Amino acid sequence: MRICVLGGDGYCGWATSLYLSKKGHQVSIVDNFSRRQWDYELGVQTLTPIQPLADRLRVWQERTGEQIQLFTGDVTDYDFLSSVLAEVRPDAIVHFAEQRSAPYSMIDRKHAVFTQVNNVVGTLNLLFAIRQWAPDCHLVKLGTMGEYGTPNIDIEEGYIRIEHNGRSDVLPYPKQPGSFYHLSKVHDSHNIMFTCKIWGMRATDLNQGVVYGTMTNETMLDEALINRFDYDDVFGTVLNRFCAQVAAGHPLTVYGRGGQTRGFLDIRDTVRCIELACMNPAKPGECRVFNQFTEQFSVLELAQMVKAGARKLGLTVHIDHLPAPRVEAEEHYYNAKHSRLLDLGLRPNYLSDSLLDSLINIAIKYRDRIDPALFVPQVKWRDSENVRTRTPPAAGASFPASAAAAIAGD
């Protein structure tokens, strides 16, 4: 298949691009390197030393003989995006090209506006470009489990049958997103559902859980293919951060009581889920929703698993409970369905001791690159203007308003 991966230089996008390329698909990456720019803005860096994309692609071709085409540009620029689709005429488009951090969206007004405009306009442009250049193309859009929030009833996959006053209908599942970022994904979901209805487009909205891990069979082929490993308080995901904390001899930072329960998955399952969605496209007019995760854990459960894993490696780890920076329930019911990708053939890589060992060992390998100041959450949901300051400020890690404004473009 001809597959475009929008945001193919990011954490999930890079692993997905390589996996699809290895499987014989003709992969094109579209990226504007925003993700690398946000690292500069925040004064952070991935734990793993990732290479420039051009080098990554060259090494990939040397190692596998497979070529991945690169289009450098911004999906909020319609002329650019349109020219890509006109040239590639893809069978499927995997859309990762959004600002994907909840804390980033909560820094201040400019970051909230930037996140929603960037994500909503990028997706609107994509819908119109597909309509114009590849109306039969299947859109595989990354949503998030965070769109649902934590309702007191079971979470279904995108839709729910509601019985009410003696009548019944299947309706979009009610959404209670918990940040301006999560809200942007809800906005996207509604927009996509609408264009499937009016234009007969095909879409799969993948409500992904929290991804952990960094290695896939493909990224392990060469050190130059190494994937991101974000552990900072803004872009880091929780399990990766815990492993970095182990490596740095830092307590595990659990927010509040740690009862926040979420869906999780290994990045090796992310790439497989994307391929399953591509190989089994939605029908014309269908807006399908899959919940893309394999297991649920509470944050405290994860911390305890990491602590136990570290002990087996001879490392002593403490768990710190920090005041919760977010506004969210710290104890709640959570039972989210996730059978549709399993039905398509997903065989999960469940979180295992060996995976935890491997993650901790990667963190130890690169521990000289860890800045412990980045472990502390600095963006508070109840503040409307978060200025990142550290005591003492780490070199290059300050957060000047001017840099933020330049990025936010607002």
Add this chain to the structure above:
Amino acid sequence: MRICVLGGDGYCGWATSLYLSKKGHQVSIVDNFSRRQWDYELGVQTLTPIQPLADRLRVWQERTGEQIQLFTGDVTDYDFLSSVLAEVRPDAIVHFAEQRSAPYSMIDRKHAVFTQVNNVVGTLNLLFAIRQWAPDCHLVKLGTMGEYGTPNIDIEEGYIRIEHNGRSDVLPYPKQPGSFYHLSKVHDSHNIMFTCKIWGMRATDLNQGVVYGTMTNETMLDEALINRFDYDDVFGTVLNRFCAQVAAGHPLTVYGRGGQTRGFLDIRDTVRCIELACMNPAKPGECRVFNQFTEQFSVLELAQMVKAGARKLGLTVHIDHLPAPRVEAEEHYYNAKHSRLLDLGLRPNYLSDSLLDSLINIAIKYRDRIDPALFVPQVKWRDSENVRTRTPPAAGASFPASAAAAIAGD
């Protein structure tokens, strides 16, 4: 109370500003005259000859002794909006300042993007400005009944109790909006609900039905205070358009079979509902939703009522069924709750023969200003690029792409 009316030069905003001023509130209007600009863009004009806002406000003061303060600017400009709130420190803000036409949002990509960015960013800015300058201020936000779509179950006021797999929760009512404009209102609703939760803001989201009528006790004080009366295919509302068609001797244009059922209300009830919301504010942290309409009709029922009303005035009227330009169910279940404003004391002005007489007579009075070419729907939902052309083109009524681009700002 000190009340800011954002969009106070528009159809509902103008009538609301005068009503609140007459009731003794200190009213400030914030407007950037976008609505007048869109008329220029589309080559249309209101049936009634509205005056420049400065003249309207001068006459209002001469007639009543009441002064309405004017702030000219754009709510998507945060510095401007912030300066207004810093100066006024309002007790309530009524937010009409959005692009409110479904067909306008469906013209093409630029209009879709413009509508969503304009509405979402304006509302985000407002939420942050309230947080900064008037955190106890009550936001009264205009939503639309169109957010709900036409589910096969009763429509509740914003939230619904769902029983599912033996558990129960009260969740946001599922939304199925039918245009990029309606989608923008759904995005707003989610954003507002979130800031009420994290910042303890007070908000009332008024999901308004289709408004008809033009006269209120206040606008009738002087010809210079006359309100808009839009009958064109883009900004016109259905009952007003039918009355203009009667006056022009044009058949009533029903889209499809006309079974589309919606909630309706008289503009005299709009202004009263706004005041009721202001006088009974939401509690801190509460995001309240009222469905703001008084009666439901199908479009065909309305056409038949207008036809009967015209006959009593000695006018013969035909009903034309045009191919439906929108993608919507032409026959469907519809039962929307609307008791909360009644509970607060609303006494509705139901649609009566005398109101229909009056509306038709207004249309007859100004019939020389009617351009029948504007009755024909030209924006089709299934097209992704609608170019407005007419045969023969009405003077000044063409729709050059350059003008569209200038407005859309994208």
